[in-house]
Amino acid sequence: MKSKVLVLIAVMLAAALFFAACQPAAPAAEEAAPAEEAAPAEEAAPAEEAAALSGQLQLAGSTTVQPLAEELAAEFMAANPEVSIDIQGGGSSVGVTSAGEGTVDIGNASREIKDSELEQFPNLQIFTIAYDGIAVIVNPGVELAAGLTKDQVQAIFAGEITNFSEVGGSDAPITVVSREEGSGTRGAFEELVMEYKDEAGEKQIKPIVESALLQQSNGQVMTVVSTTPNTIAYVSFGFLDDSVTAVAIDGIEPTVENVKNGTYAIFRPLNMLINGAPSELAQAFLDYILSDGQTLVAEDYITVE
C-alpha cells in the first residue's frame, strides 16, 4: 500500500515536470503578427474615433428584439473591441420595468409603451430602432385560399369562430396557439387585431380564447404550428420560414414590402428604452444602430424612416 502511494506520487511528479517543460512553440510568432496588424488598423481609424469606446452595456427585454440586438451588438463589438454588450430576454414588460428601474442600461420592447408605464417611469426615453410585422400563420395542412379578413382573425382568436369550415377551409376545429401574457408580440397583436369598440364607443380588447395553447417564444410557436395540424398563431416576421403558411390578411400578403408601402397594417415598433439621458456608450450604440446598423435591420425587418 505504501509503495503504491509512493510510486503514484513519483509518477505524478514526473508528469508535472514533463508538462511544465513543454513550452508552446508558437507564442512568439503569434505575438509578432497581431502587433503588426493592429498598427495599420489604428492608423486608418483615428479620424473616426477620437477616444476608443470602452465599457459594458446590459440589455434586457423582448425576445423579438433579442436576436436583432445580438446581431447589432456583435457588429458594434467587432468595431469597438473594448466594449462588451450583454443581452437577455424576459419579454417586453421586463424590458420596460428593467429600463425604468435602472437595472439595465437599455430595455428592449417590441410594442408601444403604455401610458401607465410612462406614468410610472416619467423619464423613460423611447428610441425606435426598427419596425417588425406580425404575421398570422397556420399549419401547412390548412387550406385557406382566400386568406382571412381582420374581423375573421379577431373572431378566431377570441373563440367566436371555432371551425375552419366557417372561414373557407376544411371541416376541422381550430386550435389557437398564443404567447404568454408578458410577450410584446402578444401585446402588439392584441392592440392591433383584437381591438373593438364597445357600446359606449370605448376601445376594448377582446381577450384571447381560454383554450389557446400558450408557448413562451416565437421559436416555440413556430415549432408547434409547423408540427400540429389545424393550428393558427401569430408570430414576428423575423421568424417566418417555409415550415408554416403565412396567411394574407384582407388580401394583403405579410411581407416587408407591404408593411413599407403601408398596405399591411399589423406591425409594431421595436423600441429601445433608456431612463434619463443615455450614457456616452449607450448613445454611441444607438447612433450606430440608427445609422450603419439599419443595413442589418433591413435584412429581416423594416428600417426606421
Place this chain on the structure above:
Amino acid sequence: MKEIKKNSIRVLAVLFAAVSFYLLYSGFEKIISVDLPVSLALSQPQAIFAIILSLFSGALAVGLWRLKNWTKTAISLLSILLIIIFAVSEIFNFSTIVFAGESITPLSVIVSTFGKSIVNLLLNCGIPLLLIIGLKFVDEIFLESETQRFIVDKFIQRALVFVGSSSILVVFLIFIFTFIESSDAILNIGLGELLTGTVWRPGYIIGDQSGQFGLVPMLLGSIYSTIGAVILGVPLAILTAILLAEIAPPAVREVFRPAIELLAGIPSVIFGLFGMVVLAPLIRNFEIAGNSGFGILNASIILAIMILPTITNVTEDAIRSVPDSYRHASLAMGATRWQTIVSVVLPAARSGIIAAIILGIGRALGETMALIMVIGNSIAIPVPLDNNPLTILLATTRTLTGNIAVEINYAAGVHRSALFFTGVLLFLLLLVINRLAHFILREKQPS
C-alpha cells in the same frame, strides 16, 4: 523506535519555539521602535499580527513538547487549511491564464500551465504535507486525555443535531419566505377569489391592478394529471417491483434494475421532448375533433414514466423486507406463488407501498418542465371535448407548477404575489397528502 519518534517530536517543538521567538523578535522591533538585526521588516499592523502568531506558535511548541493530542490535531488541521489555501490560489491562477484573452488557449499552453501549477503547488505545500505525514507516523506517541475524549464526544453530538436541524430550518424558511411574498395577493385579491375563481387572466397593467386570479383551472390541471399518472404508473410500478423482488431470476434482475435506475436519471426536459415529438403525434391518431396531441393524456403518460422508478424502488424494498417466514407459511398451507404474493406479501408490505405511492404523487405534483412542454398551458378549465366524458383526457390545461414557471419572468406586483401563492398552495397540497398517508398507515399499524 519510540525514543526516536519522541525525540523527533521534541525537535519539531523546538522548531516551533524558534519560529515563535523570531516572530516575537520581529514584532518587538516595531513596538519599541528600534532597528534590530536579522529581523523581518514589518509594518505596524503586521507586527501585532506577528506577535499574536508567535504566542500561538509558542503554545503549539509547548503542546508538542508535552506530547499533547490537541497539538497534533491543531497542527494537522492548520496544515490541511494551508494546503487548501494554496490549492485554491493555484486553481485561481491557472484559470486566469487559461480563460483569459479573447480566443481559446491552445492545448499546449493549457498543459504547460497545468504542469507549472502542479510543481508550484508541491513546492508550496511541501512543508504542510511533510508535517501531516510526519505526525501520522508518530501518532502513537501522543497522549490522549480524558477531558479531550469527553469534549470531542459532546461536540460531535451537538454538531450532528445542528446539521440535522439545519435541513428542517431550510424547509421552514422556504415556506415562510414564500408565504410572506404571497401575502400581498392574499390581502389584495382575497383567498376567496384565489381558491374558487375560475378565470386566470392577470392582464396586469402597471399601476392598474385589474385582473382575475382564479387558481381553480390550474388546481384541476395538477390534480387530473396526477390522478392520470397514478392510474397509469402505480400498477405498472408495483408489478415491476413484484417482478424484481419475487419472481425474476438474478440474471433478469441484473438487466431490469439498471434500466429502471437509468430511467430515474433522465432529466425531465428530455421527457418533455419525448412527449412533444413522439407522444403528441401518436395521440393525434385518435380521430376526435379538437385533439391537438397535447393535454392531460400526454402529461399523464410521461408523468407515469417519471414516477415509475421512484415507486418501484421503494415498493421493492418494502416487499423484500417482508420476512420469509410469511411466505413459507403461506406456501406450506398450499397457496400458489401468486396467491402468496397477492394475499400475504403485498398486504404485509402495505405501509411501504403506500409510502411509495405518496412519494410518486409528490413527484408528479412537483413536476414542472416536462409538463410545460406537453400539457398545452391553456388557462381553461379542462372539459371533455365532446359527449364522451373520457375525452377530458385530450383537453389542454395548465398545472400549478406550470403557472409559476410560465409567468414568473415578467410578473410584477400583485400578479407576482399571486404566483407565490400558487407555490404556497402546492406546499399545502403536498402537506395534506403526506398527512393523509400517515393517517392511513397509522390506522393499519396495529395489524
